[in-house]
Amino acid sequence: MTIDELLTQLNGLSAKLEPVASDDATFDLQILVVETQKQVIVEGFSPLTDLDALAPVPVADLQVLMAQVDEAIATENKRVQFVQTVISLAATALKAAGVTLPAGL
Amino acid sequence: MNRTFPFLLFIAISFLSGCGTPVAVRSLSGQLVTTQRAYAVSLHGYFAAVEKFADAQVTIAETRIDELTAEINRQYGTRASASIAAATPDQRQRIIDQLVKDVAANANADAPLKQKIAAAVASLKKKNQELDAAYQPIVAASAKLDEYVRLKKADEAAISSLVQAVGLNSQKIPAIVDAIVNLTQDLTQTTGNPQP
Numbered sequence: 001m002t003i004d005e006l007l008t009q010l011n012g013l014s015a016k017l018e019p020v021a022s023d024d025a026t027f028d029l030q031i032l033v034v035e036t037q038k039q040v041i042v043e044g045f046s047p048l049t050d051l052d053a054l055a056p057v058p059v060a061d062l063q064v065l066m067a068q069v070d071e072a073i074a075t076e077n078k079r080v081q082f083v084q085t086v087i088s089l090a091a092t093a094l095k096a097a098g099v100t101l102p103a104g105l
Numbered sequence: 106m107n108r109t110f111p112f113l114l115f116i117a118i119s120f121l122s123g124c125g126t127p128v129a130v131r132s133l134s135g136q137l138v139t140t141q142r143a144y145a146v147s148l149h150g151y152f153a154a155v156e157k158f159a160d161a162q163v164t165i166a167e168t169r170i171d172e173l174t175a176e177i178n179r180q181y182g183t184r185a186s187a188s189i190a191a192a193t194p195d196q197r198q199r200i201i202d203q204l205v206k207d208v209a210a211n212a213n214a215d216a217p218l219k220q221k222i223a224a225a226v227a228s229l230k231k232k233n234q235e236l237d238a239a240y241q242p243i244v245a246a247s248a249k250l251d252e253y254v255r256l257k258k259a260d261e262a263a264i265s266s267l268v269q270a271v272g273l274n275s276q277k278i279p280a281i282v283d284a285i286v287n288l289t290q291d292l293t294q295t296t297g298n299p300q301p
Contacts, residue, residue, distance in 0.1 A: 023184075023187075027184055030180060031177055034173050034176055034177050034180075035177070037173055038170050038173050038174075038215075039218075041166045041169055041170060041222075042166070042170075042218045042221050042222055044166070045162075045166070045221070045222045045226065046225065048225035048226060048228050048229045049224065049225050049228050051228045051229060051231075051232040052231075054232065057236065057239035057243075059239050059242040059243065062242045062243065062245075062246040063242060066242075066245065066246055066249045069249045069250065069252075069253050070249070072253060073252060073253055076256055076259065077256075079259035079262075080257055080258070080259050080262040082259070083259045083260075083263045084262055087263060
């Protein structure tokens with residue numbers, strides 16, 4: 001039974017008891033019905049408290065791996081510089097050997 | 106010009122066809138970062154809207170609780186009024202004292218309920234902030250990967266030098282490579298599936 005169904009039944013019971021029950025019993029039941037209505041309102045927010053149980057997103061590893069990619073980028077830049085140096089040296093050597101090279105080299 | 110040019114071009118294209126990052130991969134990588142950045146902005150706005158909605162719901166809930174509390178107090182008052190008419194002065198004082206006690210207890214009972222609602226909404230906001238904050242390193246990681254994908258690699262540097270030597274715009278190389286790949290596929294199909 002949901003809390004809404006319970007509330008509906010309590011309201012029905014309160015209406016039935018009103019003509020026959022004592023004033024105190026009816027009064028207590030009516031108070032109980034209104035208190036239950038308050039609880040229904042509060043319970044409407046309860047699913048939000050389940051959010052605390054959700055596991056946090058693991059992003060710490062990303063920071064570490066990003067640093068490693070930074071290193072890989074630096075290494076690749078050095079390799080590029082190295083390749084360009086090798087090509088430049090090779091071009092110089094070929095020119096020195098008398099080989100005609102294109103203007104770009 | 107001499108026979109060196111076609112030779113260099115051949116080396117460059119051969120090199121490029123086996124190395125480097127395909128244009129489609131670079132495009133996807135760049136677009137992924139753009140999309141994730143846009144998503145982060147949308148996510149931020151979404152969380153803000155949800156939080157405003159939650160705050161409005163809190164106001165409505167608290168107002169409703171206050172109304173219900175007032176209803177209970179009215180019922181206490183009605184009962185006290187009914188009892189007080191036929192009561193002795195001593196009994197009247199006890200009824201009034203009881204009424205004051207009931208009303209105070211009724212009002213105090215609301216505080217934990219409102220605190221529970223506030224705590225629930227605080228959980229929502231905390232989780233929103235956590236998710237919002239967690240998405241920033243995800244976008245940063247994508248951007249970092251994109252930086253690497255777009256990075257001029259050593260083999261591409263070699264090709265670039267050779268291509269410059271033959272006076273070819275390096276941006277045209279992918280199109281040339283595509284043409285060579287298509288040509289190769291056509292040749293493969295022709296030789297692999299001879300027509301009767």
